[in-house]
Amino acid sequence: MPIYEYICDDCKSQFEKIVINRQQEISCPNCSSNKASIQLSVFSSAISGSPKSSSGSSGGGSCCGGGCGCH
Numbered sequence: 001m002p003i004y005e006y007i008c009d010d011c012k013s014q015f016e017k018i019v020i021n022r023q024q025e026i027s028c029p030n031c032s033s034n035k036a037s038i039q040l041s042v043f044s045s046a047i048s049g050s051p052k053s054s055s056g057s058s059g060g061g062s063c064c065g066g067g068c069g070c071h
């Protein structure tokens with residue numbers, strides 16, 4: 001069952017609701033207003049890209065390794 005996060009338009013409080021169908025009435029548990037807007041930014045922040053900044057080279061030295069003669 002999908003759980004959506006809502007923010008109330010009247011009192012600006014956030015709450016989560018299990019939504020069976022989109023047409024159901026959402027009422028705020030704080031002020032019982034039915035003017036709540038859905039928040040969709042919850043899942044998009046969780047799907048961040050894979051980190052490419054980390055260097056995958058083993059060894060960790062700045063040199064090319066032993067026997068290169070650059071020292």
Ligand SMILES: [Zn+2]
Pocket residue numbers: 008009010011012013028029030031032033
């Ligand atoms: Zn409210």
